[in-house]
Amino acid sequence: MIDNEYTDAHRLFLQASLSERFFTEAKAIEIYRKAYEATAIQDQETFTEFMTTLNTKLNSIELEFRKSHNEEDGTAVWALVNTNGDEIAQMATDYSPIEISFFRRLIELIITADDESFSVSSITALKEVVKLKTSITKSNGEILLQRFIDDKWLSISSGGRYSLSLRSILELQHYLKKEFEDYISECILCYDIVTKGQRCQVAQCKARFHHHCARRYFDSRNNKICPNCQIAWDSSNVFGDSDSINNRSRTRRSTTTRRSQRSVVDEADDDQMDQDDD
Ligand SMILES: [Zn+2]
Ligand SMILES: [Zn+2]
Incomplete structure (x- = not known):
């Protein structure tokens, strides 16, 4: 057969994905088979x-299927994303300019949140609505936040904090990297943006891992040391807000932490990773 031939199967796949735009790889493979x-x-x-064939076709209209992983559990996902410059402008078909400016402000609050929590409480989010001095009332703000969640632009944790969804991270990655260069971290293993994961215990060190990437990286190594600064890696030093992380003991970043201080929770949580270091 001719390489890169765009067939009816590709067309069907595209049609099936347009309604959702965002699905697990397992689902994508199912649609591909069907x-x-x-x-x-x-x-x-x-x-x-x-x-690849699909993306070659979609390139001319500034769209592409991009693969990434769920930050919580490492599940492979695909999203149909815009490849043009101001990705946030694509929201204009679904949201008013005021709603988009609220969303931009939310992104800023989430990305610049203290101690890399990459999340914002609903109270803070709703206060921002009022500050914008628009016609959006607080209760409309609540409805709007819910719409951002329904449209998969935001995620909400069981603790009621809003964070960027995987869709936002995937579709807005150029915007995020450009606007928030100093705040955005890339995973040292997969190079994708990371907003939930493990971080180096050395405050000045920029090494960050997704949870699943840390597991993958350290599983195959005898010494659990930071790949960037070579200091002992403490896998209980997590950042970002997520339901799984909320159950853990959050260790504050410290330059003096030693392996002897590793918590019991850490050992129990990461038994897969702990054929390690000492
Ligand atoms: Zn990663
Ligand atoms: Zn380091």
């Missing part, structure tokens, strides 16, 4: 080839 089944095409591309 698309081929429906068209009875003989020469089938592998899933990877299939996605």
